Amino acid sequence: MVCNVCDMTFQRARTDEQRNERRRQILDAAAAMLTEVPVAGLTLTALSRRVCLAKANVLRYFESREAVLLALLEAEIADWISELESATPGAGTAPERGDRLADLLATSLTRRPVLCDLISAQSTVLERNISADTALQHKRAVLGYLGTLVRFTGRHLPELGDEDAATLMQTVMLTAVAAWPGSRPPQAVLDAYAADPALAVMCVDFTDVVRRTTEVVAAGLLTRERQPR
Amino acid sequence: MVCNVCDMTFQRARTDEQRNERRRQILDAAAAMLTEVPVAGLTLTALSRRVCLAKANVLRYFESREAVLLALLEAEIADWISELESATPGAGTAPERGDRLADLLATSLTRRPVLCDLISAQSTVLERNISADTALQHKRAVLGYLGTLVRFTGRHLPELGDEDAATLMQTVMLTAVAAWPGSRPPQAVLDAYAADPALAVMCVDFTDVVRRTTEVVAAGLLTRERQPR
DNA sequence: TTACTAAGATACCGACGGTCCGTTATGTTG
DNA sequence: CAACATAACGGACCGTCGGTATCTTAGTAA
Numbered sequence: 001m002v003c004n005v006c007d008m009t010f011q012r013a014r015t016d017e018q019r020n021e022r023r024r025q026i027l028d029a030a031a032a033m034l035t036e037v038p039v040a041g042l043t044l045t046a047l048s049r050r051v052c053l054a055k056a057n058v059l060r061y062f063e064s065r066e067a068v069l070l071a072l073l074e075a076e077i078a079d080w081i082s083e084l085e086s087a088t089p090g091a092g093t094a095p096e097r098g099d100r101l102a103d104l105l106a107t108s109l110t111r112r113p114v115l116c117d118l119i120s121a122q123s124t125v126l127e128r129n130i131s132a133d134t135a136l137q138h139k140r141a142v143l144g145y146l147g148t149l150v151r152f153t154g155r156h157l158p159e160l161g162d163e164d165a166a167t168l169m170q171t172v173m174l175t176a177v178a179a180w181p182g183s184r185p186p187q188a189v190l191d192a193y194a195a196d197p198a199l200a201v202m203c204v205d206f207t208d209v210v211r212r213t214t215e216v217v218a219a220g221l222l223t224r225e226r227q228p229r
Numbered sequence: 230m231v232c233n234v235c236d237m238t239f240q241r242a243r244t245d246e247q248r249n250e251r252r253r254q255i256l257d258a259a260a261a262m263l264t265e266v267p268v269a270g271l272t273l274t275a276l277s278r279r280v281c282l283a284k285a286n287v288l289r290y291f292e293s294r295e296a297v298l299l300a301l302l303e304a305e306i307a308d309w310i311s312e313l314e315s316a317t318p319g320a321g322t323a324p325e326r327g328d329r330l331a332d333l334l335a336t337s338l339t340r341r342p343v344l345c346d347l348i349s350a351q352s353t354v355l356e357r358n359i360s361a362d363t364a365l366q367h368k369r370a371v372l373g374y375l376g377t378l379v380r381f382t383g384r385h386l387p388e389l390g391d392e393d394a395a396t397l398m399q400t401v402m403l404t405a406v407a408a409w410p411g412s413r414p415p416q417a418v419l420d421a422y423a424a425d426p427a428l429a430v431m432c433v434d435f436t437d438v439v440r441r442t443t444e445v446v447a448a449g450l451l452t453r454e455r456q457p458r
Numbered sequence: 459t460t461a462c463t464a465a466g467a468t469a470c471c472g473a474c475g476g477t478c479c480g481t482t483a484t485g486t487t488g
Numbered sequence: 489c490a491a492c493a494t495a496a497c498g499g500a501c502c503g504t505c506g507g508t509a510t511c512t513t514a515g516t517a518a
Contacts, residue, residue, distance in 0.1 A: 012483055012496045040353070044475060054498045056477075065475065123410065124269065124353050129475085136421050139428055170433075171404060171442050178403035181352065192365050199368055204399075213400050213446075220449025273506060283467050285508075294506065358506080460518085467512075474505065482497080488490085 023061050025051050027072050034114045039069065039121040066129045070138050073118040073126070077145045080115055081152075083108060089156045094222050101156045102214030109176055110207040116180040119173070149173075157218065164221045171217045172210065179209040252290050254280050256301050263343045268298065268350040295358045298347060299367050302355070305344040306374045310381075312337060318385045323451050330385045331443030338405055339436040345409040348402070378402075386447060393450045400446045401439065408438040 013019045029050040033042050044065050048055040062068045087104055089097065109116060118126070127135060146169070153165040160168065181204075193199045258279040262271050273294050277284040291297045316333055318326065338345060347355070356364060375398070382394040389397065410433075422428045 014484070014494095014496075040357070043473085045473085055475085056499085057497055059476065060496075120407075121353060124350055128269070132421060136425075136428070139422075143428065167441065167445065170438070171400075171445070174404045174407035174438070174442075175400060178349075178407035192361060193368070196365075199365070199372065209399070209403070212396065213403075216396070216400070216449035216453070217442075217445055218449070219452050220445035220447070223448050223452045224445070272504085274504085284506085285468085286466055288507065289465075462517085463515090465512105465514080467510100469508105469510085471508075472506100475503100477502075478500090480498095480500100482495100484494090484496095485492105486494100487492080 030068055030072050031114055039117050064129045066126050067134055069126050074141050076115040080112055081148055084152055094159050097156055098218030099215050102211045105214055106207045106211035120177045120180040160221055168217055172214050175213040176210050179206050259297055259301050260343055263346055268346050293358050295355050298355050302347040303370050309341055309344055310377055313381055323388050326385055327447030328444050331440045334443055335436045335440035349406045349409040389450055397446055401443050404442040405439050408435050
């Protein structure tokens with residue numbers, strides 16, 4: 001199946017380098033598809049068609065559909081973090097810096113729908129059908145990224161201790177995960193929301209929720225910092 | 230298929246009352262199963278076996294598998310709220326009442342794993358495969374419950390305005406949804422967590438996260454209340 | 459007793475994730 | 489250049505999923 005759509009420079013991957021290239025192609029295709037369909041809608045058949053490979057051959061490179069998505073998640077997190085790291089903390093009072101951090105997190109997450117989709121599907125959908133080995137490896141990777149995020153937070157709000165910085169980041173991530181409109185309801189339902197003013201509340205703005213949560217939690221933690229119980 | 234396990238007092242539901250009884254039996258069975266398997270693992274076949282009905286007959290009472298779970302979700306929320314309503318606000322400073330509210334929410338949610346499972350699966354899993362009509366009806370019901378929860382919060386922390394009470398409850402629910410260990414990883418993975426101290430962090434305590442988030446967010450909102458930007 | 463209606467049971471559908479096995483491209487050796 | 493060994497590949501296939509169509513039969517009313 002020589003594909004004239006995909007840029008297959010070789011038909012059969014025989015060296016390690018070529019195999020890595022195949023993995024990358026699969027991940028790229030998955031990422032592209034996730035901009036069109038929700039995580040649950042990404043099927044192996046469709047993915048394999050996209051990379052011009054038979055389904056069995058996708059499973060040759062990843063132990064399961066979930067393993068593909070988990071690998072993609074790690075790549076997306078790494079990319080996001082490297083974007084965050086390029087932002088310098090800046091000056092101002094602690095609340096001001098908290099607000100700026102809130103804005104930075106909210107807008108950068110909003111710009112990465114694929115990442116948000118994957119994170120929010122992580123516990124419910126992804127961590128099934130995975131060998132214990134893969135799961136552990138993934139967890140270790142995520143743990144590393146979490147540490148980086150906490151240090152990042154600490155650099156922006158040094159008045160928070162390590163523990164509170166971790167709490168802040170944890171709360172923000174949890175909120176983001178839950179507030180992400182995972183897979184949007186069908187259009188008919190959205191239309192009905194728009195028609196009924198009472199239901200408009202249902203359409204929470206993701207960016208706004210994440211920003212507000214970060215601001216408020218940072219404020220709460222800073223308050224407690226000053227006057228510990 | 231006359232079942233000697235289920236308490237089928239009639240074989241064929243012919244009156245409205247009997248049909249409601251069937252619906253209740255189905256919901257009860259689903260609730261019981263959710264204490265054993267995660268939402269994603271509750272299959273129509275298993276559910277129908279449990280209520281001693283053919284699969285097609287379960288779908289006679291609910292438009293789809295998701296509709297069953299959505300109906301169960303509403304029932305569980307209603308039950309939870311009626312438990313919350315029975316708690317009286319009590320006295321003390323605002324932060325003290327905030328902490329008590331945090332504890333109340335955290336412990337009551339922890340005691341309701343089925344509710345947490347369903348809420349956390351709501352956007353990702355449940356709101357698919359539902360007619361627009363059912364979706365709207367469900368959303369309206371949830372909206373009503375949310376309003377009750379916000380009023381409940383306002384009664385415990387009257388110094389928060391309506392808007393901040395809503396923000397608090399929203400954040401708490403979002404955090405709870407995301408922190409809920411949806412469907413637990415396989416036992417082998419859990420064992421490995423226990424073995425590796427660095428991975429122990431992964432086992433966040435749900436009750437603790439919800440309690441802390443509520444406390445901190447309440448504190449943050451109260452701070453801003455006193456000194457609006 | 460008979461006839462009608464709707465609840466229940468059965469067979470089936472397409473799509474899913476995943477596996478098996480025969481085929482063949484491709485680098486290596488004579 | 490030809491023969492070979494190997495492993496990437498393709499496609500047929502499996503069991504299970506949610507859901508539908510259709511037939512059977514229980515329960516009621518005439």
